[in-house]
Amino acid sequence: xxxxxxxxxxxxxxxxxxxxxxxxxxxxxxxxxxxxxxxxxxxxxxxxxxxxxxxxxxxxxxxxxxxxxxxxxxxxxxxxxxxxxxxxxxxxxxxxxxxxxxxxxxxxxxxxxxxxxxxxxxxxxxxxxxxxxxxxxxxxxxxxxx
Amino acid sequence: xxxxxxxxxxxxxxxxxxxxxxxxxxxxxxxxxxxxxxxxxxxxxxxxxxxxxxxxxxxxxxxxxxxxxxxxxxxxxxxxxxxxxxxxxxxxxxxxxxxxxxxxxxxxxxxxxxxxxxxxxxxxxxxxxxxxxxxxxxxxxxxxxxxxxxxxxxxxxxxxxxxxxxxxxxxxxxxxxxxxxxxxxxxxxxxxxxxxxxxxxxxxxxxxxxxxxxxxxxxxxxxxxxxxxxxxxxxxxxxxxxxxxxxxxxxxxxxxxxxxxxxxxxxxxxxxxxxxxxxxxxxxxxxxxxxxxxxxxxxxxxxxxxxxxxxxxxxxxxxxxxxxxxxxxxxxxxxxxxxxxxxxxxxxxxxxxxxxxxxxxxxxxxxxxxxxxxxxxxxxxxxxxxxxxxxxxxxxxxxxxxxxxxxxxxxxxxxxxxxxxxxxxxxxxxxxxxxxxxxxxxxxxxxxxxxxxxxxxxxxxxxxxxxxxxxxxxxxxxxxxxxxxxxxxxxxxxxxxxxxxxxxxxxxxxxxxxxxxxxxxxxxxxxxxxxxxxxxxxxxxxxxxxxxxxxxxxxxxxxxxxxxxxxxxxxxxxxxxxxxxxxxxxxx
Numbered sequence: 206x207x208x209x210x211x212x213x214x215x216x217x218x219x220x221x222x223x224x225x226x227x228x229x230x231x232x233x234x235x236x237x238x239x240x241x242x243x244x245x246x247x248x249x250x251x252x253x254x255x256x257x258x259x260x261x262x263x264x265x266x267x268x269x270x271x272x273x274x275x276x277x278x279x280x281x282x283x284x285x286x287x288x289x290x291x292x293x294x295x296x297x298x299x300x301x302x303x304x305x306x307x308x309x310x311x312x313x314x315x316x317x318x319x320x321x322x323x324x325x326x327x328x329x330x331x332x333x334x335x336x337x338x339x340x341x342x343x344x345x346x347x348x349x350x351x
Numbered sequence: 352x353x354x355x356x357x358x359x360x361x362x363x364x365x366x367x368x369x370x371x372x373x374x375x376x377x378x379x380x381x382x383x384x385x386x387x388x389x390x391x392x393x394x395x396x397x398x399x400x401x402x403x404x405x406x407x408x409x410x411x412x413x414x415x416x417x418x419x420x421x422x423x424x425x426x427x428x429x430x431x432x433x434x435x436x437x438x439x440x441x442x443x444x445x446x447x448x449x450x451x452x453x454x455x456x457x458x459x460x461x462x463x464x465x466x467x468x469x470x471x472x473x474x475x476x477x478x479x480x481x482x483x484x485x486x487x488x489x490x491x492x493x494x495x496x497x498x499x500x501x502x503x504x505x506x507x508x509x510x511x512x513x514x515x516x517x518x519x520x521x522x523x524x525x526x527x528x529x530x531x532x533x534x535x536x537x538x539x540x541x542x543x544x545x546x547x548x549x550x551x552x553x554x555x556x557x558x559x560x561x562x563x564x565x566x567x568x569x570x571x572x573x574x575x576x577x578x579x580x581x582x583x584x585x586x587x588x589x590x591x592x593x594x595x596x597x598x599x600x601x602x603x604x605x606x607x608x609x610x611x612x613x614x615x616x617x618x619x620x621x622x623x624x625x626x627x628x629x630x631x632x633x634x635x636x637x638x639x640x641x642x643x644x645x646x647x648x649x650x651x652x653x654x655x656x657x658x659x660x661x662x663x664x665x666x667x668x669x670x671x672x673x674x675x676x677x678x679x680x681x682x683x684x685x686x687x688x689x690x691x692x693x694x695x696x697x698x699x700x701x702x703x704x705x706x707x708x709x710x711x712x713x714x715x716x717x718x719x720x721x722x723x724x725x726x727x728x729x730x731x732x733x734x735x736x737x738x739x740x741x742x743x744x745x746x747x748x749x750x751x752x753x754x755x756x757x758x759x760x761x762x763x764x765x766x767x768x769x770x771x772x773x774x775x776x777x778x779x780x781x782x783x784x785x786x787x788x789x790x791x792x793x794x795x796x797x798x799x800x801x802x803x804x805x806x807x808x809x810x811x812x813x814x815x816x817x818x819x820x821x822x823x824x825x826x827x828x829x830x831x832x833x834x835x836x837x838x839x840x841x842x843x844x845x846x847x848x849x850x851x852x853x854x855x856x857x858x859x860x861x862x863x864x865x866x867x868x869x870x871x872x873x874x875x876x877x878x879x880x881x882x883x884x885x886x887x888x889x890x891x892x893x894x895x896x897x898x899x900x901x902x903x904x905x906x907x908x909x910x911x912x913x914x915x916x917x918x919x920x921x922x923x924x925x926x927x928x929x930x931x932x933x934x935x936x937x938x939x
Binding site for chain 2: 273277295321327349
């Protein structure tokens with residue numbers, strides 16, 4: 206239990222150093238990088254805000270509620286948009302059978318739309334989402350850091 | 352053929368042997384490699400063989416399978432990946448208990464994890480049997496046993512840690528195994544003068560290019576569009592026939608092991624339910640409203656089902672933190688997108704060269720047979736060997752992941768959870784898988800897999816989504832949602848099987864139920880949770896904080912610390928690494 210030993214009496218009140226002890230070596234490595242990047246000036250205050258978050262004071266709860274809502278909205282917007290686009294295709298093909306006879310560079314349009322397009326589309330949406338989600342999280346960390 | 356068999360055995364055993372090498376060679380799993388491992392595990396027989404087979408049989412509508420399989424990851428990334436990793440849970444039941452604090456709910460989740468795992472494992476094994484049978488003519492049960500033996504030995508010896516790295520390697524193996532033959536065959540297809548391509552008459556009915564002899568494997572029902580003559584030996588419409596037959600347009604039942612001999616230029620009968628003419632095959636949504644319903648149901652099942660697949664979710668814990676989990680999912684998106692281009696092309700080409708598969712319905716074999724059919728020479732044999740090796744990689748990696756995740760859940764939640772229990776659970780899972788694979792009727796791998804997607808989408812998807820994003824979920828609500836959603840899917844499957852034995856009366860609603868069952872499951876969960884609002888966990892805010900707070904703040908806490916903290920449970924921690932693919936470095 207040496208590697209994982211957290212403070213047994215107070216598992217929910219992590220100290221900066223001990224918090225890392227919960228994690229695996231790889232995670233610790235990653236995190237250390239981030240902590241170093243963070244502004245050391247605000248450390249004491251960050252800790253206080255973290256405790257505030259953990260204890261769910263009204264400020265802390267408001268902060269995390271907003272973050273959750275923001276992330277969910279982003280997810281629903283991007284995911285819903287993609288789903289709507291893809292899901293509109295069967296109806297379009299059903300209502301407009303003429304679409305099936307359109308040819309593009311020798312291949313019928315539906316085969317291009319269904320066989321090729323969705324994959325770069327999914328990747329693109331995922332890429333955008335990663336950027337947005339990480340920006341939200343960074344904003345959150347910054348707001349805690351103030 | 353002997354060479355091929357040897358090659359397959361070599362590939363299989365080489366993988367098994369390299370496992371321990373990988374085990375000690377690596378410690379952490381970076382996002383790119385983890386993504387390759389996830390893709391390697393995810394691209395099962397259903398993807399490697401099934402997609403091309405379905406394209407051959409059903410045409411463009413089958414493309415929704417690869418689209419859904421890929422977009423499912425997008426949904427996973429948007430809603431589940433990062434919070435789930437931060438939950439620090441180790442299995443799905445573990446997450447449920449962490450979020451809602453109920454051991455009864457945990458037991459229920461265990462049951463469904465096992466259901467989904469076994470439902471997914473069976474088609475893998477059946478396809479393995481089919482592959483061995485197609486290539487070497489050896490009996491199908493041998494393939495089932497060989498694959499499960501390799502997997503079980505692998506898991507017993509190396510555990511999950513080893514499998515992660517083998518699977519990462521197998522993704523690239525599979526990509527090569529499908530990309531190389533596709534390129535070669537596609538060039539041959541475009542360049543060859545005629546190249547044995549099927550003549551299609553003016554009404555778009557496929558015709559045999561030469562005299563063909565087709566032997567069925569199972570009972571099939573075929574539809575005939577144009578009156579034709581053939582000769583047959585075996586059971587036709589329930590009576591024994593030996594000699595010439597005249598078929599008018601209609602439905603015919605052909606018994607198993609029946610030999611049908613077609614003459615050159617006669618039309619190709621097609622298994623029931625598939626488009627009979629090229630015209631319908633080329634166009635999307637030609638089956639009217641019920642076809643539309645099936646397509647949407649499939650989209651629902653695959654989009655939402657991916658996030659409920661236990662063996663995929665388990666993989667996300669190999670990431671160091673939530674951010675890395677999100678990046679992993681993004682990598683998976685392009686790895687999958689890259690892969691799925693190839694089976695589609697192979698399916699389209701095989702329509703021209705393998706009409707006999709449409710008669711037997713065993714279209715999963717298309718990818719395997721195509722190289723040697725197009726090129727009956729050394730090149731074809733080499734390509735065939737590559738494809739077969741890739742197919743075996745698919746069975747091995749997916750089956751390993753499934754066996755590990757099911758055995759992990761069985762050993763922790765049903766047995767005491769020591770190393771020995773995990774090993775027993777592995778063996779038991781393997782034996783049960785083999786028995787079911789031999790007993791249950793073989794369907795298209797993709798269809799059975801779609802079934803387990805529907806089950807996952809109707810049970811764990813609402814549990815995860817509501818658990819992660821909604822404060823109001825209670826364990827009573829979650830449990831009733833699981834029961835209702837899961838019960839409906841299992842019930843509809845029972846109805847489908849019953850109807851397939853008694854005259855095919857069930858509507859497609861029963862074979863593709865996700866469009867109905869998923870919203871019902873969601874509604875049940877929300878309604879019952881509202882009714883039992885006072886049972887909300889008291890620390891719900893703290894749990895949600897842990898799930899969503901950015902990683903640098905350090906709220907993430909792995910559950911093994913809590914679970915294995917007490918003195919007498921220390922021994923369990925040792926096999927915790929094996930069992931659950933712990934993100935921590937190997938303790939041994």
